[in-house]
Amino acid sequence: MKRFLTRRVPHVLAVLVIVTFATSALIDLLPGSAASAVLGENATAAQIAEFNARFGLDAPLIPRYLAWIGHALQGDLGLSIRLGTPVSGLVAERIPVTGEIALLAILVTVIVAVPLAARAADRESGIVDRIANGLSSALVAVPAFVMAVLLVYVLSLELGLLPVAGWSPLDAGLGENLRFLIMPVLTLALVEIPVMYRVLRADLLTNLREDFVLAARARGMSRSYVMLRHVLRPSSFSLITMIGLTVGRLLGGTVIVEQIYGLPGLGSLVISSISSKDITVVQGVVVVVAVIYVFLNLVVDLCYTLLDPRVKVAR
Amino acid sequence: MTTANTADTAEGSDASEAADTVTTVPVLEVEDVRVDYGTRGSRFTAVSGVSFALHAGETLGVVGESGCGKSSLGRAVLQLTPPTSGSVRLGGRELTGLGRRGMRPVRRRMQVVLQDPVSSLNPRRRIIDIVGEGLVVGGASKGEARRRAAEVLREVGMDPDAVGHRHPHEFSGGQCQRVAIARAMAMRPQVLVCDEPVASLDVSVQAQVLNLLADMKAEHHLAMLFISHDLSVVTTICDRVAVMYLGTVVEIGPTEEIHRRPAHPYTRILLDSVPVPDPETVDDRPGIQGELPSPGNPPSGCRFRTRCPRAQQLCADVVPPLAAPAGRTAVACHFPLEPGETLG
Numbered sequence: 001m002k003r004f005l006t007r008r009v010p011h012v013l014a015v016l017v018i019v020t021f022a023t024s025a026l027i028d029l030l031p032g033s034a035a036s037a038v039l040g041e042n043a044t045a046a047q048i049a050e051f052n053a054r055f056g057l058d059a060p061l062i063p064r065y066l067a068w069i070g071h072a073l074q075g076d077l078g079l080s081i082r083l084g085t086p087v088s089g090l091v092a093e094r095i096p097v098t099g100e101i102a103l104l105a106i107l108v109t110v111i112v113a114v115p116l117a118a119r120a121a122d123r124e125s126g127i128v129d130r131i132a133n134g135l136s137s138a139l140v141a142v143p144a145f146v147m148a149v150l151l152v153y154v155l156s157l158e159l160g161l162l163p164v165a166g167w168s169p170l171d172a173g174l175g176e177n178l179r180f181l182i183m184p185v186l187t188l189a190l191v192e193i194p195v196m197y198r199v200l201r202a203d204l205l206t207n208l209r210e211d212f213v214l215a216a217r218a219r220g221m222s223r224s225y226v227m228l229r230h231v232l233r234p235s236s237f238s239l240i241t242m243i244g245l246t247v248g249r250l251l252g253g254t255v256i257v258e259q260i261y262g263l264p265g266l267g268s269l270v271i272s273s274i275s276s277k278d279i280t281v282v283q284g285v286v287v288v289v290a291v292i293y294v295f296l297n298l299v300v301d302l303c304y305t306l307l308d309p310r311v312k313v314a315r
Numbered sequence: 316m317t318t319a320n321t322a323d324t325a326e327g328s329d330a331s332e333a334a335d336t337v338t339t340v341p342v343l344e345v346e347d348v349r350v351d352y353g354t355r356g357s358r359f360t361a362v363s364g365v366s367f368a369l370h371a372g373e374t375l376g377v378v379g380e381s382g383c384g385k386s387s388l389g390r391a392v393l394q395l396t397p398p399t400s401g402s403v404r405l406g407g408r409e410l411t412g413l414g415r416r417g418m419r420p421v422r423r424r425m426q427v428v429l430q431d432p433v434s435s436l437n438p439r440r441r442i443i444d445i446v447g448e449g450l451v452v453g454g455a456s457k458g459e460a461r462r463r464a465a466e467v468l469r470e471v472g473m474d475p476d477a478v479g480h481r482h483p484h485e486f487s488g489g490q491c492q493r494v495a496i497a498r499a500m501a502m503r504p505q506v507l508v509c510d511e512p513v514a515s516l517d518v519s520v521q522a523q524v525l526n527l528l529a530d531m532k533a534e535h536h537l538a539m540l541f542i543s544h545d546l547s548v549v550t551t552i553c554d555r556v557a558v559m560y561l562g563t564v565v566e567i568g569p570t571e572e573i574h575r576r577p578a579h580p581y582t583r584i585l586l587d588s589v590p591v592p593d594p595e596t597v598d599d600r601p602g603i604q605g606e607l608p609s610p611g612n613p614p615s616g617c618r619f620r621t622r623c624p625r626a627q628q629l630c631a632d633v634v635p636p637l638a639a640p641a642g643r644t645a646v647a648c649h650f651p652l653e654p655g656e657t658l659g
Contacts, residue, residue, distance in 0.1 A: 211435035219449035220422030
């Protein structure tokens with residue numbers, strides 16, 4: 001464990017430095033400037049210089065980055081250029097929304113995809129397998145924004161079951177909160193389920209062909225026991241990898257869904273900040289998402305050693 | 316009085332005969348087993364009509380080239396791939412048609428040792444759990460299963476305290492195969508099917524594993540079906556040998572007989588292909604010609620005729636039945652070899 005961490009922590013830090021440095025460099029790389037976006041076309045040179053000094057935008061890249069990271073380490077992500085309020089507050093406000101959607105989406109995905117893959121692999125080419133394969137091929141081909149529009153059309157406009165868009169926070173009541181959550185979560189889950197189903201099914205089929213499965217069946221173990229104890233467990237490896245990657249992707253990737261359903265999450269915050277050149281907010285969101293992502297992958301790698309005794313020796 | 320007496324003696328002899336038959340009733344009877352693979356469009360027959368009987372304490376070797384259906388036969392016997400037709404009886408009880416659920420309680424009585432010792436052990440399990448798992452599933456308590464697992468591990472020459480908590484990847488192929496044998500023996504089977512159990516082991520380790528299997532057979536009065544492509548391995552361990560070609564048994568008989576006086580040309584060729592460990596010997600024995608025909612479209616009549624140096628018109632027209640000429644092994648050939656006769 002100690003060796004694992006001493007090996008991985010420098011790695012993690014390097015990733016974070018690269019990501020934050022790249023976002024700092026964005027200011028120099030993007031056309032136009034934050035000052036002209038906020039102050040307008042008619043701002044005088046003096047006004048622009050004063051604005052840049054206030055937000056530390058006048059310094060060259062390296063000192064600017066070092067100053068930013070010094071503050072970030074103390075939890076201060078700077079002030080929003082557009083709003084003048086602390087970035088950390090803005091991000092903290094938005095995280096619960098995105099987090100709730102992403103976690104629920106991954107939960108639904110796992111709950112649907114895992115049993116379905118197990119059932120399909122258990123009876124390869126059976127009726128369940130064939131239907132699930134057909135459906136997953138069709139769903140893989142549907143991008144999230146099409147799925148979102150489709151769901152809005154069917155569930156809101158035709159059936160009138162759910163609100164078209166909007167948000168009600170959790171502390172305003174769970175029922176209301178869920179009503180607004182169902183469609184975004186469903187949209188994301190329907191995109192993720194086919195991917196997880198396909199990878200897991202293929203993995204399970206490989207395991208089913210192993211000799212130890214044959215040997216287990218020869219000792220009179222039931223189908224479900226063999227599936228659960230001998231087949232699904234080795235596959236938990238790829239399952240955990242997929243969950244880690246999917247959660248990371250969902251955290252950053254709810255952008256489209258948040259935009260379509262008008263949800264006040266990290267995704268919509270990033271979109272609006274980019275269009276208004278609010279670079280400090282973009283930087284703040286990126287660093288938060290990167291930290292979560294890197295941390296998740298660390299947890300995933302840690303799970304490997306717990307799941308497979310061989311990994312421990314190899315390290 | 317006299318009639319009563321004769322009746323008595325008759326009864327007596329009946330009883331002794333019955334007792335005799337009890338000991339000679341085969342543990343495993345396989346009759347006309349056929350295994351088809353594939354679906355409507357691409358169907359082929361891996362095993363077509365194989366019959367044999369196996370007694371307790373007896374080892375039957377099944378030899379043949381790869382693709383001749385010997386592994387399929389083993390799996391059909393175990394009902395892991397249920398045979399398409401034919402009958403498999405274990406201790407007189409019909410197994411075909413029992414179905415997955417019905418087979419489950421019977422499975423422990425027939426165990427299997429597979430070729431690849433590494434892939435046949437679940438890499439995530441500890442040795443002691445691998446060996447004991449079948450018992451736990453069969454209803455034994457965890458402690459009971461561990462005790463029994465330790466016992467069989469000792470029996471196969473491993474120290475349960477030293478190896479029990481380790482994982483398969485920490486062991487060599489030979490040791491893994493010992494574990495696989497222990498796992499099978501833990502169930503106290505009557506029949507042990509060994510599917511190429513030593514094919515992937517070093518020659519030096521092969522001998523150890525073969526000895527272990529022979530010991531197990533002797534100690535537990537096992538009926539063993541020993542599948543191998545290696546004739547020299549089979550001759551060291553088997554009481555009888557069945558030679559398979561393209562899904563059928565072409566010759567079956569006592570190992571000694573097959574070895575010294577093979578009747579089927581294919582058996583002769585197989586024996587002649589065993590290399591002679593002497594660099595001075597000039598090997599002028601005729602080898603086998605041609606390729607194994609597709610089992611999806613076997614030759615008419617005798618299946619071996621396309622590669623047989625003695626084939627004639629009759630061989631193409633009539634399927635030779637498996638029959639035993641007086642004092643010889645059972646052979647499926649229209650023109651069997653005389654004792655001592657060679658090919659070519």
